[in-house]
Amino acid sequence: xxxMNRIHRALIxxxxxxxxxxxSGMPMLELTTTGRTSGEPRSTMLSSPLQPxxxxxxxASRGGDDKHPAWYLNLVxxxxxxxxxxxxxxxxxxARVATATERAELWSVVTADxxxxxxxxxxxxxxxxxxxxxxxx
Numbered sequence: 021x022x023x024m025n026r027i028h029r030a031l032i033x034x035x036x037x038x039x040x041x042x043x044s045g046m047p048m049l050e051l052t053t054t055g056r057t058s059g060e061p062r063s064t065m066l067s068s069p070l071q072p073x074x075x076x077x078x079x080a081s082r083g084g085d086d087k088h089p090a091w092y093l094n095l096v097x098x099x100x101x102x103x104x105x106x107x108x109x110x111x112x113x114x115a116r117v118a119t120a121t122e123r124a125e126l127w128s129v130v131t132a133d134x135x136x137x138x139x140x141x142x143x144x145x146x147x148x149x150x151x152x153x154x155x156x157x
Contacts, residue, residue, distance in 0.1 A: 046134065049076060051153070052102040052110070053094035061102075064091045068105075068153075069130045069137070076105060076113075076153040079130065084143030092149065103153050111155070118150040126150055 046067040055062045070077040080092040095101055095115040102110045118126065127150065131138040141148050 047071070047106050049078070049106065049153075050104040051078065051091055051095075052104075053091050053115075054098045054100070056094050056097035062091065062094060064089075066091075069134050070126060074155050076103060077118075077126065077130070078151050078153065079137055079140075080149040080151055081137060081140040084140035084148075086144050086146060088146070088149070092151065095151065101153060113153040114156050116152050116154060118152060122152075123147075123150050 046069050049066055049068050050063055051066050052061050052063045054060070066078045068076040068078055080089055082089040082092075096117065099115040101113050101115050103113045104110050130150070131141075137148070
């Protein structure tokens, strides 16, 4: 995963943003969290299958692994994050995990267009969280 993120960032940098901000029909964003143990900034590239009302929704799938991704654990510990959405510059955002009701409503929408997420869910017993990255202020 780390190698893929480095390659993805390099592609965006090398093409000056012309390539890499869309993947599998979804816009991409760079999420920066604060490391829950280190306190250091940690960045990762993520797809956002939905953008309701100015929020960005990301999926904490980790490819269907049985453990949550580190970025998810970081934002649960500290929900103040930064997001660079499609190369538009960093914005402060507040992360929040979708409620059970929100997830139930949105999961079918996400998986209807992006079947890979349904496949990831089938690989694990943990419920894959959806996370809203809400505007601040």
